[in-house]
Amino acid sequence: MEGSEEYAKHFSNMKFYSITQSSFAHRDALLYRNIAGAVALDYCCGNGEVALEMAKRGAKKVYGIDISEVAIKNAQELAKVQGVAEICDFRVMDAEHTEFPDDTFDVIHEYGALHHLELKAAFSELSRILKPDGKLVCTEAMRHNPLIHWYRNRTPHLRTKWEVEHILGIPEVNSGGTYFSVLNTRMFHLAALATVPFRKASFFRPLLAALEAVDSLILSIPYLNRLAWVAVVEYRKPKKAAK
Secondary structure, three states: OOOOHHHHHHOHHHHHHHHOHHHHHHHHHHHHOOOOOOEEEEEOOOOOHHHHHHHHOOOOEEEEEEOOHHHHHHHHHHHHHOOOOOOEEEEEOOOOOOOOOOOOEEEEEEEOOHHHOOHHHHHHHHHHHEEEEEEEEEEEEOOOOHHHHHHHHHOOOOOOHHHHHOOOOHHHHHHHHHOEEEEEEEEEOOHHHHHHHHOOOOOHHHHHHHHHHHHHHHOOOOOHHHHOOEEEEEEEEEOOOOO
16 A cells, blocks of 8 residues: 555665656657657557557557556556557567567567566567567666665565566677667666665755766766666667578
């Protein structure tokens, strides 16, 4: 129940999302550019928030798939409430073996789902259903920062041990190069993490802006950028399997 000790415990990590504006802004710039008239997929869509936004921004047709029947029902209801039900098609579906034809989508969005899947199967399927000139935009937490990983291991109520062990790293992100010819990665949120304790303070916004400027410098340095919390990755030019 909201307001209860159990609710507070379960959602205690939400405080970290107070600093994610820059990674979301970069993702949105990639995702919504040329979205008008596109056929789009929200891959492992949850309640479909991004799918709904793509529809409202002018996509011709938006599909959302998830393994959760509850999430899909929620997405369908939200589409009705927000007036985009005719554009959106939400389905319960296996993400590693979708029912879509080859070369279906102009744009595919994925957020925080790849580490739940068999990665080779997921990348292979995403490559198959993406159009040759389409783009796949992924946002994933990274595993390389020892302090962040220590926190994950200390908060088992927030995620399973299996999930912690399968959080992606740079090698997994780069393995997408087997299935896509173009891969653009940008890392986010290292110094900015220091602002989380001050998220309710009056000086939070200027402090965050200052440390994001620091991040823009240090996260451009190879190897040091591995310590970032989040990666936003754009994959293009899918390598199609021989027929």
